[in-house]
Amino acid sequence: MKNPILLMTAAFMTVSLWSCNDNDSYEPALGIISTTLTPKGNAIAYNATVDQQTGEISNSDDPITWDVPDDAITKVNVKAIPTLGCTAYYGDIPFTDAGIDMDLTTPATITVRNRSGASRSYHISAVRNNEAGQDESLVLKSTSFIGFPEGLIDYDITVFKGRFVATTVSLDGEQENYQLFESEDGTHWSEINIICNGDRPFVVGGEGARMAVLNDRLIVFGGARTKGKDKYGNEPEVGEGWFGPAPEIRAFRVYSSTDGVTFNDDTDDIIYTNTTGNVVSSMQLAGSYYEAMSIDGRLIIKSCYAPSFGMMQVKSGFIETSDGINWTSITPVCDDNSPLVSIKASSVFNFQGKIWMAGGFRNFISASMMVSKIFSSSDGISWNYEGDLTGNLEGLMGATIVANDEAALLFGGQLVTAGGNTLNGKIYRTTDGVVWEEIESNPRYQGRRSPVIAKKDDIAWIFGGYKDLTKGNYGVPDGDEYYLDTWVKKID
Numbered sequence: 001m002k003n004p005i006l007l008m009t010a011a012f013m014t015v016s017l018w019s020c021n022d023n024d025s026y027e028p029a030l031g032i033i034s035t036t037l038t039p040k041g042n043a044i045a046y047n048a049t050v051d052q053q054t055g056e057i058s059n060s061d062d063p064i065t066w067d068v069p070d071d072a073i074t075k076v077n078v079k080a081i082p083t084l085g086c087t088a089y090y091g092d093i094p095f096t097d098a099g100i101d102m103d104l105t106t107p108a109t110i111t112v113r114n115r116s117g118a119s120r121s122y123h124i125s126a127v128r129n130n131e132a133g134q135d136e137s138l139v140l141k142s143t144s145f146i147g148f149p150e151g152l153i154d155y156d157i158t159v160f161k162g163r164f165v166a167t168t169v170s171l172d173g174e175q176e177n178y179q180l181f182e183s184e185d186g187t188h189w190s191e192i193n194i195i196c197n198g199d200r201p202f203v204v205g206g207e208g209a210r211m212a213v214l215n216d217r218l219i220v221f222g223g224a225r226t227k228g229k230d231k232y233g234n235e236p237e238v239g240e241g242w243f244g245p246a247p248e249i250r251a252f253r254v255y256s257s258t259d260g261v262t263f264n265d266d267t268d269d270i271i272y273t274n275t276t277g278n279v280v281s282s283m284q285l286a287g288s289y290y291e292a293m294s295i296d297g298r299l300i301i302k303s304c305y306a307p308s309f310g311m312m313q314v315k316s317g318f319i320e321t322s323d324g325i326n327w328t329s330i331t332p333v334c335d336d337n338s339p340l341v342s343i344k345a346s347s348v349f350n351f352q353g354k355i356w357m358a359g360g361f362r363n364f365i366s367a368s369m370m371v372s373k374i375f376s377s378s379d380g381i382s383w384n385y386e387g388d389l390t391g392n393l394e395g396l397m398g399a400t401i402v403a404n405d406e407a408a409l410l411f412g413g414q415l416v417t418a419g420g421n422t423l424n425g426k427i428y429r430t431t432d433g434v435v436w437e438e439i440e441s442n443p444r445y446q447g448r449r450s451p452v453i454a455k456k457d458d459i460a461w462i463f464g465g466y467k468d469l470t471k472g473n474y475g476v477p478d479g480d481e482y483y484l485d486t487w488v489k490k491i492d
Contacts (some may be wrong), residue, residue, distance in 0.1 A: 010454060017127050030112045030120040031083045032057065037104070037126055038079075039064060039072035041185030043142035043486075045079075048124065057124040059108070064128040065139045067459065067488045073126055073187075076104045080124075086114045137441040138427065142486040145464070147189035147352035149177060152482065153227065157463050158211045159456045160218045160260050165221060166193075167205040169227075176236065178203040182260065186454075186461050187486055195262040202265050203230050204255045208288025208477075214299045219324045220255040220263075221303060224248075224288045241310025248307050252285035255322050266325055275329040285327060289477070293348040293380070298322050300330070300355070300380045303344040305476050312476040314363075316341045320380065327367070336385035343371050345397040345475060351408050351433055354378050356366045359389055359396035359413070364473040367418045370395040374434055387434040394428070398449040399424065402460045404491045407431050409439075412451040412465050413473075421469050423447030426488070448483055455491070460488040 035048040035057050039046030048059040057080075064073070079099035082088040088095040089111045090102060102108050104126035113119045148155070149170040157166045164183040166332070169176065181189040196202050206223020213219070225237050226247040235250045254266040270282040287304030294300065298320050305313040318341055321327045332340045346360030357375045372389040377464070390414075391397050399413030410428040414421060428436040448465030455461070464483045 009027045029083055030086060030114055032088060032112060032122055033081045033083060035078065035080045035124065036099075038063070038099075039126075039162075040075035040076040040077075040101075041072055041188060043146060043187045044140065044146070045411060050122070053232060055120070055122045057122050058127055060127045062308050064126060066083060066129050066490075067139050067141070068128065073105050073128070074103045076106075076126060076369075078102050078110075078124065080110055082112050088111050088112050097113070117476075128361060137440045138445055138487055138489045140442065140444060140485065141461075141488055142187040144484045145189060145486070146187055147181060147183075147191075148484075149179060152484075154207050154209075154477070155452065156209065156211050156341070157452050157454050157461075158213060158218075159454050160211075160213055163260075163454070164454060164461070165211070165218065165260050167209055167211060169205060169207050169209075169223075171227050174228045176225065176230060178205040178225075178230060180204060180260075186456075186488075192261060197262060197264045201232060201254075202263075203232070204263055206253060206288065208305065209291075210290050210292055210301075211251070212292050212294060212299050214294065214324060215297055215322070216258070217324065218257045218260055219299065219323070220395065221253070221301070222285075222288055222290045223253060245311065246307065246310040247312060249286040249288065250283075252282045252287070254324050263440065269325050271326050271330045272319075273326075275331060282327070283357045285319060286311075291344075291346065291348050293350065295350065295355050295378075295380055298380065299324075302341070302348075303346070303360075305474065312478070314473070314474050315345045316344075317382070330381055332377070332381055332383055334383040334385060338371070338373060338375065338383075338385060340375065340383060346371070347396075347399045347401045347410065349401040349408060351376075351403040351405050352405060355380060356386075356401075356408075356433055357383075358401065358410075359393070361416070365397070365416060365470055365475055367395060367416055370397065370416050372396065376433060389436070392424075392438070393428065393436055396424070398466075398470070400451050400453045400462075402453045402455050402491065404455070404458050407491055408433065409460055409489060409491055411453065411460075411462055412448045414449045414469060423449060446483070447486060450477070451483075458491050460489045460491055462489065 005307040024345040036045040038045045047062045078101045080088040084250045090100045107125040155167040166181040170181050171346045180192040183189045204291045206225045209223030210328045237250050238245045239248045255263045272282040287306040290301040290304045292301050299318045302318045318330045324367045343360040347358045354376045360371050361369045372394045374386045375383045377383040395416040401410045427441045429439045430436045451465030452463040466480045
């Protein structure tokens with residue numbers, strides 16, 4: 001949306017609008033050189049064209065995209081650059097480098113005045129596209145997570161109580177910070193100053209901690225704490241391995257909240273029942289980067305990373321809970337006898353009243369170990385083999401799928417084949433969960449794996465994802481670099 005010749009145009013117009021006399025005394029010509037419009041809550045500025053003959057300013061050549069809500073037009077940050085020696089005003093308010101917030105639901109007036117008091121008026125209006133065009137089906141909202149901490153190690157994002165909520169882990173010197181953030185618009189984030197129930201303060205989250213909304217409660221579960229002390233001085237969880245310091249996870253942590261601000265630390269209250277029906281230590285659940293799905297008021301988590309023999313490795317299992325306190329191992333059974341419990345990095349999603357799994361790997365990442373299959377279940381226990389991921393989706397792992405009742409969309413992932421590994425930069429759509437078709441993307445959208453996606457009002461919000469291919473046998477995301485962009489796509 002940025003015009004690369006804008007500065008050249010501005011320079012030309014500055015010269016062309018300048019007036020001089022024979023004595024080299026001059027009076028600045030009245031004019032606006034350039035204007036940008038940034039709707040409320042947006043990180044993208046739209047260029048507006050100035051018609052010097054008619055005095056009309058409009059962004060008709062760079063219309064505001066369909067995803068910008070109506071109320072954002074009531075507070076558009078307008079930046080207007082006048083000719084040298086002149087000042088632009090909105091009413092009696094002079095424009096500064098910060099711009100002025102204006103209601104552009106109807107055209108407004110900007111006045112330019114020079115030092116002698118002469119003035120000229122311009123009429124400015126905001127133009128919108130109400131539907132996604134062919135080249136706007138995937139829209140860039142922001143190129144950074146505005147408000148997130150520096151040194152980002154891990155994050156997860158969901159929608160809770162109508163707003164976006166994020167957990168973040170970041171490293172600041174020797175301190176590892178675990179923070180929660182919230183956003184109304186999906187682009188600007190502010191930290192949540194959590195309130196801790198109980199007698200002692202605590203932090204929420206960890207490396208690979210994940211969030212879920214379960215029966216109107218926000219649940220944060222799992223995760224490791226291995227990089228540094230937390231803000232209360234608790235040491236990182238590191239032990240002695242075969243070749244030196246090795247990561248440990250010393251608890252299966254669970255935190256819950258009914259409002260996203262006040263949290264309970266449920267870790268010590270967890271009751272875990274294993275596959276034999278015995279209540280055993282919840283330490284057996286300790287892990288990070290769980291995959292989560294939900295159905296009928298139950299949260300089901302599967303396949304995590306956990307320390308073993310001095311390194312993080314894949315840990316298998318299916319565990320369910322309806323309250324975040326009582327957790328029970330379950331044994332999924334598939335009609336084609338696929339060993340579902342051993343599949344990692346699959347794409348899990350809800351679609352048409354069922355939960356689905358697509359792709360992933362078994363044991364370790366290799367072309368021969370990829371599970372290019374699609375499964376579905378109405379209860380999370382009895383599963384059906386539905387078909388295969390074929391063509392450009394064969395060997396897929398680490399994709400993220402989001403759906404409504406009509407369609408499901410697939411973003412990102414890594415393709416592992418005998419010919420090599422590549423990142424998926426395409427978007428695919430299905431209406432039956434089995435047959436996937438490539439759809440229009442955006443030339444600026446780059447291949448990535450494991451993008452974080454939150455659904456709000458049938459719009460998929462795509463937050464970042466890993467820039468690189470997996471490392472090692474299991475794809476543990478340790479030190480992997482992120483994209484920090486935010487995109488939106490209608491699910492239709």
